[in-house]
Amino acid sequence: MTNLLRHYLFWPVAALVALLVANTVARPSFLAITIRDGHLFGAPIDILRTTAPLLLVALGMTLVIATRGIDLSVGAVVAVSGAVALSHLASSPNPESPVTVLTAVGLALALCLVLGVWNGFLVSALGIQPIIATLILMTAGRGVAMLITGGMITTVNSAPFKVLGSGFWLGLPVAAVLAFGVFAVVAFVVRRTALGMLLEATGINPAASRLSGVRSKTLTWTVYAASGLFAGLAGLLISADTMAADANNAGLFIELDAILAVVIGGTALSGGKFNLSGTLVGALVIATLERTVTVLGISPLVTPLFMALVVIAVTLLQSPRMRERLTAATRRPVATTPPEPQPAARPDSTEVKTR
Amino acid sequence: MTTSAPARTPRKLGGVKIPTRLDRRYLPVVGTFVVLALMLIVGGSRYENFLTPAVVSNLFINNAHLIVLAVGMTFVILTGGIDLSVGSVLALSTVITAALLQAGWPPAVVIPVAVAAGTVIGLAHGVMIHYFQVQPFVATLAGMFFARGLCFLIAPESIAIDNASFAELATWVQIFGEWRMTSSVLIALIVLGLGFVVLHLTRFGRTVYAIGGGEQSALLMGLPVARTKVLAYVVSGTCAGLGGLLFAMAQRSGYSLTGVGMELDAIAAVVIGGTLLTGGTGFVLGSVLGVLVLGLIQTIITFEGTLSSWWTRIVIGVLLLIFVLLQRALTLRRT
Amino acid sequence: MTQQTAPPVVEMTGISVEFPPVKALDGVDLHLRPGEIHALMGENGAGKSTLIKALTGIYSPTAGTILVDGVERRFTGPADARAHGISTVYQEVNLCENLTVAENIMLGAEPRLLGGLNWRAMRRQAAVHLEHMGLDIDPASSLGSHSLAVQQLVAICRATVGDCKVLILDEPTSSLDTDEVEHLFTVMRALRDDGVAILFVSHFLDQIYEVSDRMTVLRNGGLVGEFVTADLPAAELVQHMIGRSMEVLEAAEEVVEHAERPAGATPLLQVVGLGRKGSVQPFDLDLYEGEVVGLAGLLGSGRTELARLLTGADRADVGQARVAGKPTRLRTPRVAMGHGIAYTSEDRKGEGVVDGLTVRENIVLALQAERGWMRPLPRKQVDELVAKYIQQLGIRPANPEALLRNLSGGNQQKVLLARWLATAPRLLVLDEPTRGIDVGAKAEIQKLVADLAADGMSVVFISAELEEVLRISHRITVMRDRRKVAEIDGGGATMDQVVDLIAGGGTK
Structure with a gap:
């Protein structure tokens, strides 16, 4: 029981389950999934679809946070991505042609990759604090998106592009398949190669990692580039859903949602150890919460309030002080720690913690 | 970043006295001042009626609430924290003001209540951050959502303020020739003065700096770290509440969607004003210069006429970049 | 000795x-009398810091009494303790560092004016x-x-502001050089003569004997005893501290075996005119296989800086390097690693341990970094490697999944050694590998260095303890004022000779 309570996934999963239960109580058919025209329909499927962009952004965010960084610019990048893709489609004579769509997607992703590389350059090559390096693009990025769309909300009709947002593949929403697919591939790569460990080492002690031959700068640079790319993909999903590029509102606050997803998932903002599975749960919690508010018939405008309550609850429960209380309350004389005099060394270490 | 420096610097007992031309700490602020002066000069030479008392007065009048936010934000950033909630708390304060006035409460009660709402949220931030060790970013992010949600709960629609005595307070203006000073500018300047005095002439203020310089050190020096850290967020929350009041006075309404993204303006102003986001270095006066720079960008773009509004954001971004690079160059030379 | 009779403060x-x-x-006693310098002795993990923290209220004792002035x-x-x-x-x-010297000294007891700070009075005081x-x-x-030494003295200055009856100095000398230590001791003696009780913790036995009046020795959280310094021979003190026979230490005494280098051998690493502004x-330096080269010199003499240039931790402005005869540029640690050069920094906490990772991850870090992230080491190979080094170096706890932050300093150092040994380096540069770790672990590390050299590795060994350098080096390079001033044969060198060179040809 103690171990279960202490597991980093316990509280996020508990929150998710609680939300699902609340929904099912309010609307017993909530969890029902029906098949219509060969596609799956139902609230859970909807949740998967709405989670998609957030999951992509949160994925990049987790990797960035692992290196002690943060990427505030993802919302702006989402806007830029949609603006580029839809502007290209709108200006092309044949927006329905798959080639045009592929070019639009390629252009958008390439530009977002460049934006990510720019963030990486500021952080990794110039050594600027991540929060402020990405604040620059966060501030300027929406201006750039507006520059691209000329300040209008660009709308366009293009069936192949729309598939990204609202199409189905094997009965499942394309957006969800894409996002979860990318997530799975990245998670697999990170944990099956040494990438995860090297990222964590970089996040915990950059100087030691450099001396150990870890290419910390390249790694850091890479994760910002990846974050930009994933945000770009998320931007495509969002703009394909509405088929409109709204430079002001596309991806508004998605950086905050993503950071929340990461934090709810048990990855500390101070970098180092990270949990991609936690991030997945975190993103699902946020998407489910948004859905819950509608199901319970509360005005969606009040959603932030519930978000706040969930965040406060989860972060407080994960806080060291609370954990101490919980462990103290459930402590039993279990010999899980080796009987070596190892813990003694800690309180007596002559080094004073400076962090 | 700076703590690892001494390991490889030459050591000499007695300490070489640094030639004190201009203390390096003031350089970023001087930079901000130079930019401000340049913008005024360029604006003044390009447009007629730019360097007039009316325009400068308006610069202050339009940004009074931002000055107050920036002063509060400076406290928090000096401790090495951040407060993302100020925009939402400002909105909450406008909504509370409008709703209570609509309900017929007298302004003498409404005003303290609106400001106190900010204080309470600030206190909650402080407690979460210090006692539960939630990162400031996350705690104030939660506060941001909380305040915004509360806004909608109180008033989904915009509420107009038609209370006579409140309107009287809002329209109070002192005219010196062509210069105008409204009640909100007066309040902002008082807050600025208080902020300066508190930061430089009280133990609380110096402890704020000490925490930014090294929290562990401040703790071992026996300084009241816990109280100071919590109080810094209380200051910021209170300033946000007060900023909301000023905003309500200016807009004569309370609306739950005001101040979206305003925390970014406040942070940008503080950074442009030369305060390091790592904490420990910076001045409240610099932050105000930062606010004025942001305000001037807006003014210049308005004067230019042909420029679209989104250039404001791009220019602020570029300015941020320049200042960040400047600060980076300064810290690099030190190590 | 009047203080012998004074009631304890x-x-x-x-x-x-x-x-x-x-x-x-566990049931420890400590008596501090006014006007004495009292050394608190013990290995790492003996409980020195815990005792200090129990006194100053950072930890609360589960048993026992603390009387202050009765x-x-x-x-x-x-x-509260300060009050x-x-x-x-x-x-x-x-x-x-971001505050002024005056603030650092006076904050907390600052002079006030109208409820605010009185800056002028503060600076004056x-x-x-x-x-x-x-x-x-x-x-x-x-x-x-200001320099670290000055900052240290300012810290003491702060501690003595107001009514200071007891001054606790926890390892104040570990980053100071000889002159600075002397200055510190002068200040300490002056404070003692003013009637202050000073509790002094240091790893340097000679310093303890130079400055302390009495001492309390701890071992494994228990009290060994209280002694008058002058009455306790150093050997006996060490015995008390480690509480085991001196065999390990003595084994290390005989580590230098002067194998003859074949004439005309190519140096493993040869640097000519390498330097950094x-x-x-x-400086020039030749390093051969199977040889331990000691770097002697005071802190700030350039010994660490030299090591950093050899290993790519810092980039050289001028000069050439040849590895096994081939010219190369040691631009980054990674490049140096490619040539089989490994470096453990003196700053173990800042540049060595990755404390949030496990022992296993820390051990394979360098090897894995060298392979790149795309070619992960097979898990089986990792486990074998880790088990081998835990066993060979005696890392405790012998648990590969323990987080490194839960290990003692000495064991962390062993993990760092393992990290580099796992890369099978040809040249191992060790900067202060024995600093701040207990006597037993120290001897083990010295022994290991000797064994590695005997197996053909080239080792550069840096230590603030001259004895240690003399004991295990085949050759000694002496540094002074950021220059290499001499290179002498380790076998024939005597302490006096090296001290002379370090001090600048007998100017001392």
Whole structure:
């Protein structure tokens, strides 16, 4: 029981389950999934679809946070991505042609990759604090998106592009398949190669990692580039859903949602150890919460309030002080720690913690 | 970043006295001042009626609430924290003001209540951050959502303020020739003065700096770290509440969607004003210069006429970049 | 000795501190008398810091009494302790670099004016305190503009402001050079003569003998005894501290075996005129296989800087390097690693341990980094490697999944050694590998270095302890004022000879 309570996934999963239960109580058919025209329909499927962009952004965010960084610019990048893709489609004579769509997607992703590389350059090559390096693009990025769309909300009709947002593949929403697919591939790569460990080492002690031959700068640079790319993909999903590029509102606050997803998932903002599975749960919690508010018939405008309550609850429960209380309350004389005099060394270490 | 420096610097007992031309700490602020002066000069030479008392007065009048936010934000950033909630708390304060006035409460009660709402949220931030060790970013992010949600709960629609005595307070203006000073500018300047005095002439203020310089050190020096850290967020929350009041006075309404993204303006102003986001270095006066720079960008773009509004954001971004690079160059030379 | 009869200012009796399931302190006594310098001795993990923290209220004892001036006290924290005249100065300077010297000295006891700070009076009073310490610095300057030694003295200056009856100095000398230590001792003696009780913790036995009057020795959280320094021979003290036979130490005594180098052998690493502006003057150095080269010199003499150039940790401005005869540029640690050069930094915490990762991950870090992230080491190979080094180096706890932050300093150092040995280096550069670790672990590391050299590895060994350098080096390179001043044969070298060179040809 103690171990279960202490597991980093316990509280996020508990929150998710609680939300699902609340929904099912309010609307017993909530969890029902029906098949219509060969596609799956139902609230859970909807949740998967709405989670998609957030999951992509949160994925990049987790990797960035692992290196002690943060990427505030993802919302702006989402806007830029949609603006580029839809502007290209709108200006092309044949927006329905798959080639045009592929070019639009390629252009958008390439530009977002460049934006990510720019963030990486500021952080990794110039050594600027991540929060402020990405604040620059966060501030300027929406201006750039507006520059691209000329300040209008660009709308366009293009069936192949729309598939990204609202199409189905094997009965499942394309957006969800894409996002979860990318997530799975990245998670697999990170944990099956040494990438995860090297990222964590970089996040915990950059100087030691450099001396150990870890290419910390390249790694850091890479994760910002990846974050930009994933945000770009998320931007495509969002703009394909509405088929409109709204430079002001596309991806508004998605950086905050993503950071929340990461934090709810048990990855500390101070970098180092990270949990991609936690991030997945975190993103699902946020998407489910948004859905819950509608199901319970509360005005969606009040959603932030519930978000706040969930965040406060989860972060407080994960806080060291609370954990101490919980462990103290459930402590039993279990010999899980080796009987070596190892813990003694800690309180007596002559080094004073400076962090 | 700076703590690892001494390991490889030459050591000499007695300490070489640094030639004190201009203390390096003031350089970023001087930079901000130079930019401000340049913008005024360029604006003044390009447009007629730019360097007039009316325009400068308006610069202050339009940004009074931002000055107050920036002063509060400076406290928090000096401790090495951040407060993302100020925009939402400002909105909450406008909504509370409008709703209570609509309900017929007298302004003498409404005003303290609106400001106190900010204080309470600030206190909650402080407690979460210090006692539960939630990162400031996350705690104030939660506060941001909380305040915004509360806004909608109180008033989904915009509420107009038609209370006579409140309107009287809002329209109070002192005219010196062509210069105008409204009640909100007066309040902002008082807050600025208080902020300066508190930061430089009280133990609380110096402890704020000490925490930014090294929290562990401040703790071992026996300084009241816990109280100071919590109080810094209380200051910021209170300033946000007060900023909301000023905003309500200016807009004569309370609306739950005001101040979206305003925390970014406040942070940008503080950074442009030369305060390091790592904490420990910076001045409240610099932050105000930062606010004025942001305000001037807006003014210049308005004067230019042909420029679209989104250039404001791009220019602020570029300015941020320049200042960040400047600060980076300064810290690099030190190590 | 009048202080022998003076009543103790601090009387700690039967102090126990527990971090279940571990008892960090078990019934320890400590008596501090006014006007004495009292050394607190013990290996790492003996409980020195815990005892200090129990006194100053950072930890609360589970048993025992603390009397200050005869009144029982339990302090709530350093601030409370300070209010009762007990101040602490830590190994790392715990002041704020961004504040002025005056603020750092006076904050907390600052003069006030109309409820606010009185800056002028603050600077004036700070100046008086500084003068008292024999420090000539501007109180208005910012602390960060001064050297570490000055900052350390400012920290002591702060501690003595107000009513200071007890001054605790926790390893204040570990980053100071000889002159600076002398200055510190002068200040300490002056304070003692003013009637202050000083509790002094240091790893350097000679310093303890030079400055302390009495000492309390701890071992494994228990009290060994209280001694008058002059009556306790050093060998006996060491015996008390480690509580085991001296075999390990003695084994290390005989490590130098002077194998003849074949004439005309190519150096493994040869550098000519390597240097870096503001860091170290151009120097030449040849390193051969199977040889330990000691770097002697004071802190700041350029010994660490030299090592950093050899290993790519810092980039050289001038000079050439050849590895096994082939010219190369050691631009980054990674490049150096490619040539089989490994480096453990003196800054174990800052540049060595990755404390949030496990022992296993720390051990394979360098090897994995060298392979790149795309080619992960097979898990089986990792486990074998880790098990091998845990066993070979005696890493405790012998648990590959333990987080490194839970290991003692000595064991962390062993993990770092394992990290580099796993890369099978040809040249191992060790910067202060034995600093701040206990005597037993120290001897083990020395022994290991000797064995590695015997197996054909080239080792560069840096240590602040000259004895140690003399004992295990085949050759000794002496550094002074950021220059290489001499290179002597380790076998024939005597302590006096090297000290002379370090001090600058007998100017001392």
